[in-house]
Amino acid sequence: MLDQVKGFSTTFRHLFQKPITQQYPEYKRPVYPRFRGRHQLHRHENGLEKCVGCSLCAAACPSDCIRVVPAENTPDNRVSAGERYARIYEINMARCIFCGYCELACPFDAITLGNDFELSEISREALVYTKSMLLEKPALRTPSQAVDPYDVPSQEIERVLGMYDITTATNPEGAE
Template identity: 60%
Template sequence: MALLEFAQGLGVTLRNMFRPPTTIKYPEQRRVLPERERGRHVLHRYENGLERCIGCYLCAGACPADCIYIEAAENTPENRVSAGERYARVYEIDMLRCIFCGFCEEACPTGAITLEPILDISDYSRGPMIYTKDMLLEPPRNLDDLAAEASHR
């Protein structure tokens, strides 16, 4: 009787030996994540290149982990950063504190901040884990890319 159970157990082992592995060779290989995965934050721009963020602090106010630090400033005609009067001069997120709840995204009145399917948030020390605005902000898209995107649709 014991032998039969022994064989059954080995059967499970043998069956799984010939299955393809569930792990992947990260970071060479990347898993396809769901589109709405709440990973790292990205600060977005409008299509004309201006930042969406207006430095209103609502994300910081909503954040249960208190991981967002902002300093706002006023746009000038010479230095126009966002669409309105106000923009975020400093925007920092402490990724070690963030719990990826997505409240910041919900609080944002302009859709400036979203959690994107980006998972590789790691480093060897704490300092670099405070993401600054230039790390979070998406690069300005140039107009050729926009035209190409439009023709694909």
């Protein structure tokens, strides 16, 4: 009985303290600069696609989620700077493991993995990203260099450390 009272006292003591955790939808932490999220295809400054349909990204993909169907460029309908272009470029995001091998394999820097991580969809068909979806810019969620994601206010650190006696390395007050 005494142990239960001690447990409830600890619960009631922490009940009225401000929580340390942040709520996700209201507060979104900035992502790291090397974070690998949603894929993005790029264009040259003149508007031509950087992807030449070489399929090296599909060959490097360990989960086999990239499908590239190349076609020849014609003089009257120029799509990319090379001889060929990707007529069909699809990435099945349900199979992708976000390893970044496609980005490393591309000799023209046509595909990169951005910072967008909210990729949930209602149906599986919506998880197959087409070339037009990959060419459009995703929502900007670039990391801020001024914000440190591990920057915790000093009063929170003091509050948490105050629960422990660091000099003797004992448990928090009331804990056994």
